[in-house]
Amino acid sequence: VFKGTLADSPAKLLACLQLNGRIDKELGRLYSYAAMKSDQDTRRSQYQGMKQMLQQLVTDYNSKASFVAPEITSMDRAKIDAAIAQEPGLKIYRMYLDDILRTKAHRLSTGEEKILAQSGLLAAAPVSIYSILSNAELPFAEITLSDGTTARLDQAAYGKYRAVPNRADRKAVFDAFFGTFDKFEQTYGAQLSAQVNKDMFYTRARNYESSLHRALDANNIPVEVYHTLIKNVNNNLDSFHRYLKLKQRMLGVEQLEYFDVYAPVVEDVELEYTYEQAVELVAEALKPLGEDYVGLVKRSADERWTDVYPNPGKRSGAYCNGSCYDVHPYMLLNYNGRYNDVSTLAHELGHAMHSYYSNKAQPYATADYATFVAEVASTLNEALLIHKMLDTIDDDDVRLSLLMNYLDGVKGTVFRQTQFAEFELAIHETAESGKPLTGDVLTQLYGDVLKRYYGHEEGVCHVDDLYCVEWA
Numbered sequence: 001v002f003k004g005t006l007a008d009s010p011a012k013l014l015a016c017l018q019l020n021g022r023i024d025k026e027l028g029r030l031y032s033y034a035a036m037k038s039d040q041d042t043r044r045s046q047y048q049g050m051k052q053m054l055q056q057l058v059t060d061y062n063s064k065a066s067f068v069a070p071e072i073t074s075m076d077r078a079k080i081d082a083a084i085a086q087e088p089g090l091k092i093y094r095m096y097l098d099d100i101l102r103t104k105a106h107r108l109s110t111g112e113e114k115i116l117a118q119s120g121l122l123a124a125a126p127v128s129i130y131s132i133l134s135n136a137e138l139p140f141a142e143i144t145l146s147d148g149t150t151a152r153l154d155q156a157a158y159g160k161y162r163a164v165p166n167r168a169d170r171k172a173v174f175d176a177f178f179g180t181f182d183k184f185e186q187t188y189g190a191q192l193s194a195q196v197n198k199d200m201f202y203t204r205a206r207n208y209e210s211s212l213h214r215a216l217d218a219n220n221i222p223v224e225v226y227h228t229l230i231k232n233v234n235n236n237l238d239s240f241h242r243y244l245k246l247k248q249r250m251l252g253v254e255q256l257e258y259f260d261v262y263a264p265v266v267e268d269v270e271l272e273y274t275y276e277q278a279v280e281l282v283a284e285a286l287k288p289l290g291e292d293y294v295g296l297v298k299r300s301a302d303e304r305w306t307d308v309y310p311n312p313g314k315r316s317g318a319y320c321n322g323s324c325y326d327v328h329p330y331m332l333l334n335y336n337g338r339y340n341d342v343s344t345l346a347h348e349l350g351h352a353m354h355s356y357y358s359n360k361a362q363p364y365a366t367a368d369y370a371t372f373v374a375e376v377a378s379t380l381n382e383a384l385l386i387h388k389m390l391d392t393i394d395d396d397d398v399r400l401s402l403l404m405n406y407l408d409g410v411k412g413t414v415f416r417q418t419q420f421a422e423f424e425l426a427i428h429e430t431a432e433s434g435k436p437l438t439g440d441v442l443t444q445l446y447g448d449v450l451k452r453y454y455g456h457e458e459g460v461c462h463v464d465d466l467y468c469v470e471w472a
């Protein structure tokens with residue numbers, strides 16, 4: 001209907017963008033349903049199939065709508081500005097239009113855009129293969145701990161048992177968990193290499209200097225920001241090593257090992273919370289954000305916006321999905337009852353409230369937010385939670401354990417994320433310079449970064465070669 005007419009009149013442009021937005025919104029909702037159902041139990045093929053159908057539908061639609069960007073770039077900025085002035089309805093699309101104009105040099109012809117849009121279906125393959133193998137089919141090892149507990153070491157169990165007090169158990173947990181991944185090192189290598197090749201394909205097709213340039217350009221962030229982050233974190237690895245040495249001292253071990261880093265530093269502090277207690281605690285801690293906010297936190301629990309507990313086949317980790325614009329945000333947790341899980345709940349609620357308020361206050365066209373700013377809302381909530389805990393708890397051991405947990409959080413958000421960023425940069429640069437990315441190359445690259453961060457050479461924390469398969 002609209003093809004070839006967008007430059008005709010501001011009214012035509014507006015009508016097209018509105019329809020595009022409506023379809024995009026509904027597709028997002030449908031896809032969320034399929035993807036989240038599938039995450040609840042990745043072994044069920046019914047929802048895998050639904051996801052595939054949606055991927056096909058989205059690809060088809062993107063291919064049909066691929067004329068929009070080229071027609072917009074064919075108008076110059078003056079013409080777009082005039083259109084917005086003439087048609088006030090276009091105002092909410094300014095950001096969208098500006099982004100298309102800003103990235104004009106990387107936009108292709110209508111025919112080329114159509115081919116690129118159709119490649120979306122192929123591009124989704126590495127991630128779906130990875131997810132099914134890791135969450136549903138990987139033959140995780142069973143181990144027996146010193147107290148007689150047997151555990152099948154999948155991702156959720158690894159998250160739980162890597163923090164057991166008994167040192168030999170922790171080593172056994174690490175050996176078994178990474179041993180499983182090590183057996184599939186080359187398969188994982190092929191998957192990650194496929195993912196990097198996908199990035200490289202779009203980078204070259206869109207005439208970007210590197211995958212880093214392309215990835216950051218989506219949010220209009222200069223590459224210097226990325227390099228500066230890595231440089232400054234490397235310049236301050238001493239502080240990270242101080243934290244590791246503190247951990248070593250508190251654990252009372254001669255040599256800190258990589259399998260020690262999740263160990264409890266204070267003996268006999270076993271903080272356990274039911275999910276209901278966790279919601280109460282988090283709601284209490286978030287009081288400074290106002291009654292409305294706290295009410296919403298409670299509502300999210302009452303209305304069951306969250307899939308709470310780990311289950312066989314369930315996707316690992318935690319996330320918040322705020323893309324069902326007309327409904328409410330959804331969350332997925334793997335709640336194990338530890339303080340860390342309470343903190344994760346606070347974190348995901350930060351994303352959920354961010355999405356909720358953004359969706360409520362903004363039209364669909366501007367409601368979404370960039371990953372680059374997303375963690376502000378979530379980490380603030382984590383900080384409010386620890387403040388609340390330290391305010392109300394007097395017991396020294398518990399306080400120590402909480403403070404260490406907070407430092408663990410800083411490790412996670414500052415050092416570990418940058419460590420991952422450095423690894424990602426390294427693998428993309430390796431592939432872009434024409435070198436292979438096999439499983440063992442990936443383990444080598446990851447091991448180099450990991451050992452540097454943990455001060456392996458300086459004797460701060462010893463990292464066993466087996467654990468360098470952690471990238472998988």
Ligand SMILES: [Zn+2]
Pocket residue numbers: 347351374375378
């Ligand atoms: Zn987050």
